Amino acid sequence: MSVATRRFVLNRVMGFLCGTAAALVILPLILVFAFLLYQGGSSINLEFFTHTPTPVGESGGGMANAIVGTLILIGLACGLGLPVGILGGLYVADSQDSHLPSVVRFLADVLNGVPSIVIGIFAYTLVVLPMKRFSALAGGVALGVIMIPIVLRTTEEIIRLVPASLREAGLALGLPKWKVTVRIVLASARAGITTGVMVAIARIAGETAPLLFTAFGNRFWHHGLDQPIAALALQIFAYAISPFDDWHRQAWAGALVLISIVFLVSLAARLATRDLQRQMR
Amino acid sequence: MPEADPRRGGGAHAVSLPRTFFVAAGRNVWGDRLFQACLYAMVALFVAIVAGIVGALVVESLPAARHFGLSFVVGQDWDPVKESFGALPFIYGTIVSSLLGMAVAVPLGIGAAIYLAEIAPFPVRSPVGFLIELLAAVPSVVYGLWGIFVLAPFLRQWVQPALGSTLGWLPLFKGPPYGVGMLAAGLILSVMTVPFIATVGREVLLAVPNSQREAALALGSTRWETTWIAVLPYGRSGLIGAVLLGLGRALGETMAVTMVIGNRPEISVSLFAPGYTMASVLANEFTEATSDLYLSALVQIGLLLLVVTVLVNAFARLLVWTVGGAVKGIRE
Amino acid sequence: MADGLQVTELNAWFGERQVLMNVTLRVPSNAVTALIGPSGCGKSTFVRCINRMHEVVPGARSSGQVLLNGDDLYGPGVDPVMVRRRIGMVFQKPNPFPTMSVFDNVAAGLRLAGVRDKNLLYDVVERALRQAALWDEVKDDLYKSGSSLSGGQQQRLCIARAVAVQPEVLLMDEPCSALDPIATARIEELILDLKKDLTIVIVTHNMQQAARVSEWTGFFLLGELIEIGVTRDLFTHPREQKTEDYITGRFG
Numbered sequence: 001m002s003v004a005t006r007r008f009v010l011n012r013v014m015g016f017l018c019g020t021a022a023a024l025v026i027l028p029l030i031l032v033f034a035f036l037l038y039q040g041g042s043s044i045n046l047e048f049f050t051h052t053p054t055p056v057g058e059s060g061g062g063m064a065n066a067i068v069g070t071l072i073l074i075g076l077a078c079g080l081g082l083p084v085g086i087l088g089g090l091y092v093a094d095s096q097d098s099h100l101p102s103v104v105r106f107l108a109d110v111l112n113g114v115p116s117i118v119i120g121i122f123a124y125t126l127v128v129l130p131m132k133r134f135s136a137l138a139g140g141v142a143l144g145v146i147m148i149p150i151v152l153r154t155t156e157e158i159i160r161l162v163p164a165s166l167r168e169a170g171l172a173l174g175l176p177k178w179k180v181t182v183r184i185v186l187a188s189a190r191a192g193i194t195t196g197v198m199v200a201i202a203r204i205a206g207e208t209a210p211l212l213f214t215a216f217g218n219r220f221w222h223h224g225l226d227q228p229i230a231a232l233a234l235q236i237f238a239y240a241i242s243p244f245d246d247w248h249r250q251a252w253a254g255a256l257v258l259i260s261i262v263f264l265v266s267l268a269a270r271l272a273t274r275d276l277q278r279q280m281r
Numbered sequence: 282m283p284e285a286d287p288r289r290g291g292g293a294h295a296v297s298l299p300r301t302f303f304v305a306a307g308r309n310v311w312g313d314r315l316f317q318a319c320l321y322a323m324v325a326l327f328v329a330i331v332a333g334i335v336g337a338l339v340v341e342s343l344p345a346a347r348h349f350g351l352s353f354v355v356g357q358d359w360d361p362v363k364e365s366f367g368a369l370p371f372i373y374g375t376i377v378s379s380l381l382g383m384a385v386a387v388p389l390g391i392g393a394a395i396y397l398a399e400i401a402p403f404p405v406r407s408p409v410g411f412l413i414e415l416l417a418a419v420p421s422v423v424y425g426l427w428g429i430f431v432l433a434p435f436l437r438q439w440v441q442p443a444l445g446s447t448l449g450w451l452p453l454f455k456g457p458p459y460g461v462g463m464l465a466a467g468l469i470l471s472v473m474t475v476p477f478i479a480t481v482g483r484e485v486l487l488a489v490p491n492s493q494r495e496a497a498l499a500l501g502s503t504r505w506e507t508t509w510i511a512v513l514p515y516g517r518s519g520l521i522g523a524v525l526l527g528l529g530r531a532l533g534e535t536m537a538v539t540m541v542i543g544n545r546p547e548i549s550v551s552l553f554a555p556g557y558t559m560a561s562v563l564a565n566e567f568t569e570a571t572s573d574l575y576l577s578a579l580v581q582i583g584l585l586l587l588v589v590t591v592l593v594n595a596f597a598r599l600l601v602w603t604v605g606g607a608v609k610g611i612r613e
Numbered sequence: 614m615a616d617g618l619q620v621t622e623l624n625a626w627f628g629e630r631q632v633l634m635n636v637t638l639r640v641p642s643n644a645v646t647a648l649i650g651p652s653g654c655g656k657s658t659f660v661r662c663i664n665r666m667h668e669v670v671p672g673a674r675s676s677g678q679v680l681l682n683g684d685d686l687y688g689p690g691v692d693p694v695m696v697r698r699r700i701g702m703v704f705q706k707p708n709p710f711p712t713m714s715v716f717d718n719v720a721a722g723l724r725l726a727g728v729r730d731k732n733l734l735y736d737v738v739e740r741a742l743r744q745a746a747l748w749d750e751v752k753d754d755l756y757k758s759g760s761s762l763s764g765g766q767q768q769r770l771c772i773a774r775a776v777a778v779q780p781e782v783l784l785m786d787e788p789c790s791a792l793d794p795i796a797t798a799r800i801e802e803l804i805l806d807l808k809k810d811l812t813i814v815i816v817t818h819n820m821q822q823a824a825r826v827s828e829w830t831g832f833f834l835l836g837e838l839i840e841i842g843v844t845r846d847l848f849t850h851p852r853e854q855k856t857e858d859y860i861t862g863r864f865g
Contacts, residue, residue: 003727004695011503015400021392022401022409025479028417028472032427039430047601084330087323095320104324106598107331109464113526114334114587115533121583124567125337145330152327178316206420209535209560215569233422237536240426246295255423266418270411325742475649494709496667500722501777512723514712523723 024184036259040252048253053219053235057245063254065221069136069230070205073215076140076225077204078197080146085200086193088148089155090181105156112149119145120210128214136222136229139215143204150203158189195272202265206258208233232258335587342581344574353581358560359546361571366578367583370546374463374556375586378538379531381467381552382474384532387524389471390478394523397479398486399508410483416476425540428469433460433541436468441553456553459543464552466542470534474527481526481601485519486512522600529594533586535560559586617642617680618663618782618810625658625667627850630656633675636838638831640782642682642812645804647823647844651864652835656816659833660784663814664700665693681781698726700763701775701811705787707767709759711776715742716755722778723825737777744810745773746803765796769803776807783807783814801826820860824848832856 047062053059073146088108092101123142128134162185170180186193209233211217216228217238232254345353349366356367397410437460444454489512497511513520543555544565559582570576619641625633633655640646648656660669662675665686679686686696709718719738720728728734738755739846742748747769759770768788775783789797804813804826813853817823823830824844831841832853840853851857858864 002417007506007694007725008692009504011505014505014508015423018396020393021389022396022479024389024414025393025416025475026409026412029412029419031431032419032423035427035431035516036423048507052861084323084327087320088327091320091324100324104327107328110591110595111331111334113529113533113590115535115560115590117535117560118338118535118583118587118590119334120394121567121580122334122337123343125341125580145334148327148330172442176310178313181316202418206418206422208420208422209564212564216568218523236426237422237540240429240540251426252430255426258420259423262418262420263415266415270414284864384734490708492704492706493710495666495702495704496671496708496710496774497721498669499697499702499704500725500774501694501696503694506725510725511710514710517712 029255030206033259034254036256039249040256043253044256048250048257052221061250063232063235063250063257065218065232066230066232066235066254067257069215069218069222070224070232072136072222073139073143073231074201074205075137075209077143077147078201080141080144081151081200082197084144085148085151086155089152089193090159090186092110092152093156093159094181105153108149108152111145112153115209116146116207117212118148119210120212120214123210123214127212131226133226134214134216134228136215136225136227137231139211139229139231142210142214143207146207146210147200150200151193151196154199155189155193158192158196159185161192162188191272191275195269198265198269198272202262202269205265206233206262208237274280303384338354338580338584338587342584345577345581348574349398349578353578354585355382357548361566361569361575362574364574366575367577368559368582370548371559371582372563372585373548374466374542375532375558375560377559378463378466378470378542378556379528381463382470382531383472383524383528386475386478386527387470390475390523390527391482391520393475393479394482394486394520395508395513397483399512400504410480413476413479416472417480421473421534421536422495422540424469424473425537426464428541429461429538432469433465435466436460440464445553449604452550453552456549456551458553461541461543461555462553463542463549466538466556466558467552468536470531473534473537474531476532478523478527480519481523485516485523485601488519489515518600522597522602523592525597525600529590529597532593533560535564539564559583618676619680619681620659621678623659623662623675623679624677625662626673627670627816628672632836633662634836636677636833636836638838640812640814640843641829642781643808643810644825644829645808645813645815646829646831647827648814648816648831648833649818649820649823649859651859652818654833655836656833657786658818660702660786660814661694663782664702664784665696666702668693669745696791698778699724700782700784701778701780702784703768703771703775703786703788706791707771709762709767709770709849711760711761714756715751715759715762715770718759719773719777721774726778734792738773741773741777742775744800744803744807745769746806747773763796765792765799768792768796768800772800772802772803776811779824780811780815782812785813787816787818790818820848832859834859 014254026161049062049067050064051062052065059120088104123138128136129140149249166184166188167180170184175183211231211234215231215234217234218228218230222229236251236254236258239247345366345573349356352370353366355369357369358365358367359370393413397406400443401409437458441458441460445458448454493511493515494507497507502510538558539561542558542561544557545559546557547554563579563583565577570579621637623636633709633718636659648659650656660668663679665837667673667675681699685691710721713721719741720734723734725738739748742751747766750766759767760769789800801822804815807813815827827844829841830844830847832839832847834855840847840851840856847856848860850859
């Protein structure tokens with residue numbers, strides 16, 4: 001084979017191999033989703049969304065309390081994650097300080113890589129130990145801490161994209177700096193920040209590990225934020241490792257619901273980002 | 282001199298602004314200060330949280346550290362009843378499962394990154410890239426569910442018997458085919474880390490300046506040759522960073538691994554054997570820790586996990602940030 | 614008429630936007646042809662159509678004929694990769710491969726073509742570096758990184774890399790615009806030497822440079838070739854009014 005032919009063949013072969021790699025990467029997504037639809041689709045009914053779990057061994061029941069629990073935990077998490085994340089991101093993007101902004105950015109990246117179960121331990125020592133019980137509050141704190149780096153970094157990036165001329169226009173109108181930031185900069189960055197928050201919510205909606213010993217899970221409706229609370233991801237885990245077929249069925253259904261929420265939110269965030277990029281150009 | 286307010290339908294006479302307009306401006310210095318204070322407060326809270334994580338782990342793990350010392354890390358015996366805690370099985374399990382996952386994920390991930398950045402036809406790039414990002418968004422527990430009910434039975438029925446009969450003389454493939462075990466854990470870790478390597482790798486390759494590709498093309502290179510001699514060397518350190526980021530994820534991955542690794546604190550060479558990782562033992566036993574020493578030992582494992590993942594991640598970030606900078610920049 | 618480059622009715626588009634209109638010209642071999650014109654007039658696009666780099670940009674296309682010594686570069690079944698082997702290119706900003714040494718940079722094209730013989734590689738690399746007037750400066754540091762050189766040296770390195778594969782034509786797209794006057798002068802000197810072995814097309818926005826190095830000059834404006842002729846004649850008695858306006862500085 002001549003050199004030229006060999007180069008041509010190599011080009012084709014490597015192109016094929018890389019394409020195969022990409023296909024293999026995507027394959028699990030199709031497999032997982034297909035199995036979820038197949039195994040869990042039939043178990044999704046009204047009862048699933050409106051009932052709490054039935055006693056062990058009885059069939060039927062649903063995950064209503066888990067779904068509501070997840071929503072409550074997300075709300076609590078936002079209570080911590082949004083202020084720290086957004087204002088922190090604002091600080092890193094705008095501040096003229098010499099070292100602190102890059103330290104904060106670095107810490108945010110580091111925090112992003114901390115395993116979520118370790119963050120669960122932190123929430124355990126901070127909230128569960130003093131309160132001497134598992135609680136929704138503890139779960140909210142753990143999820144909130146996980147949210148912070150995601151919200152912070154996306155806020156920082158979006159704020160950086162706001163053109164300086166917009167700020168100058170506000171200042172030239174006689175607005176004080178803080179009003180320029182809040183009324184003008186934050187307002188124009190609102191879409192991007194919302195997208196970042198959506199991405200963060202999609203992430204924490206699926207978190208299980210940090211909730212294992214903070215929110216702990218609950219077979220019934222919770223009776224206060226200082227009580228253990230059910231969560232969709234926790235319930236799926238508990239059912240999956242149980243020995244009951246009926247619970248396995250419900251685990252599949254729950255996973256289908258969870259993954260659908262996560263996918264929809266991710267898709268919405270992706271579309272919003274594309275619109276934003278088009279706007280910014 | 283303030284001009285006529287156009288909303289009033291235009292008149293040439295000057296409109297004087299009320300005095301309060303100018304006085305209010307002075308009061309807003311306090312608005313600025315308050316706002317700045319809020320920002321700093323949140324930053325302080327953030328730093329406190331990060332410090333708190335480290336602090337809490339250190340403080341809670343001290344009793345175990347004092348009790349066991351270095352033998353904690355090398356001890357193989359994990360016995361809550363006897364209160365003898367050696368973490369080596371978990372360290373071993375974490376490392377082996379992660380390395381196994383990386384062995385599969387790295388070639389696939391980098392191949393996919395090259396495909397997305399250099400080879401794929403343009404209309405295909407965005408959708409395929411999005412699908413890979415979706416993979417990263419799938420919750421760990423869902424992968425675990427799939428692992429228990431699809432992957433493990435598949436391994437138990439088809440893969441492990443096949444490997445056992447052909448390569449069973451290797452210590453790697455000895456033992457009964459449980460389905461769950463180190464092999465399942467490694468495979469599920471590869472499924473979960475591949476999207477990260479592919480996405481970050483794609484960003485790294487896209488950041489390679491086009492002038493490099495043009496230089497190679499102008500010399501008469503094929504597309505693959507362009508990638509091989511101009512793009513990959515330039516993005517080398519960034520790609521290593523992407524791989525390390527994937528490794529960081531694999532080390533800390535909890536739920537999916539817990540559900541398929543078999544949860545037995547033993548060290549075994551065979552990939553078919555069940556194992557246990559640091560994250561898994563935390564997930565399984567934290568709520569069962571009956572004594573203070575037990576809890577402290579678990580927290581110490583958490584601390585080890587934290588230190589390792591932070592180091593790997595920090596190093597990875599350094600590499601990813603300096604794509605093109607690790608290679609000495611072209612002086613003008 | 615069989616030698617040199619013959620371009621006939623070349624049109625080029627970026628998507629819907631047409632950037633070259635019906636350009637026809639002949640580039641004589643073993644001579645330097647300069648292409649001048651204001652920014653955005655299409656001279657860079659023209660040159661990139663010659664070595665089929667234009668079509669690499671997504672959405673870009675061209676039509677027309679380009680003959681190199683009688684061979685149709687856009688003929689059916691012609692591999693652009695092979696076209697680029699016969700035509701070398703030097704870019705505006707020097708772009709040596711930063712992860713390769715000086716030696717490896719120059720040898721890159723040869724290695725791609727399958728040359729493995731170490732002695733042959735060394736000889737060709739030395740010859741190329743001499744042609745690029747860089748040999749004396751790097752002969753003791755051949756294995757240092759390509760990016761450790763100064764800007765002017767890097768550009769000469771890129772020239773050496775391009776000529777090492779002995780192309781028939783060398784395209785130079787504003788090769789000196791990122792360099793200081795002394796580096797520019799050295800490169801202009803070596804262009805005058807290089808033309809003995811190859812055909813050179815140089816795009817430049819510097820009219821004095823065109824006057825210094827080229828025998829032929831073409832003037833482009835808004836995608837059209839307005840005039841082409843002997844350099845001295847074009848600058849002293851241009852035939853077209855637009856050419857005269859550009860040369861005397863009335864625009865651009």
